[in-house]
Amino acid sequence: MNVLSIFLTGLALSMDAFAVALTLGIKATNKDKKNIALKAALYFGGFQGAMPLLGWILGINFTQYIQKFDHWIAFALLSIIGGKMILDVIRDEEDEEKEQSATTSNKEFVLLAIATSIDALAVGIGFAFLKVNILNAVLVIALTTFVVCFMAVFIGKKFGELLKSKAELFGGVILVVIGTSILLEHLHIY
Template structure:
């Protein structure tokens, strides 16, 4: 494996880590954490492969609009997380009985949104004629590991931070959305 492939994998996994960290302030069962990591890995790897194939067909269409789609979706989800945290009273439930978890659909949605960069990279790899499996598999593995790391780090935070950390997490997603505009 070359340094170029490792660099692509690490850089593209940063969004998966950030999203997992942002979402990790709510409870996650071991099964849901695995689902999130697997979903992130699949989305990153598949987006890279799809981008690779689209690079041959519609390169300008994907490259011109991917950042606007990512911006809109990430800012929307981040704002929704902030709104939920602000409107959730800490008296409503204790940590042990907090029923607020992220739905599987939200996990799939976030995994898909954070993989849009990989779609663009896949287009570039397709145009450059790079071997797609050599890139998409390490990118997927890095996203899997990064998602677990993000969830684990958020879980280690003291529960007293509660909604404040969820607001910070939503803010991270909003910042990621604005970052997409500079790509």
């Protein structure tokens, strides 16, 4: 597998993280957007790089066990976080400082990073079969995701300014849709 193939794999793997980072950008304040962009890039890039390494280490012995429940974990995490964002809009919470700290907490970033990088675990297992240089692959995937997610927060911030009050609702819906999409895809419903 050449560097271009690994880059394209990293780009494909980063799309869920891109969508989530876009959502984080929608809700970000001007003051916090750089901090959120850096956190999103670090967490998502780090997890997207670590998961293929973990998958590569686990190898084929555990594939059947991981694939049985990975989509449920992603669905649950994204739906819970997206659902909370939707409920915040419905409740019309005006405490912006409270809402902002909830979306930028390290715990939430970890949960989102896990939910969006589970598919990278399966890719890592595939890398074991292909005899890919795993360190090069991990580095390319992590850096690709880092750049994509960093930019996504700024794109989301611009998009959020256009949507104004509906931005958080839209972001919550995006997360629930991504989680549902992951679940339906793995259940072969579409």
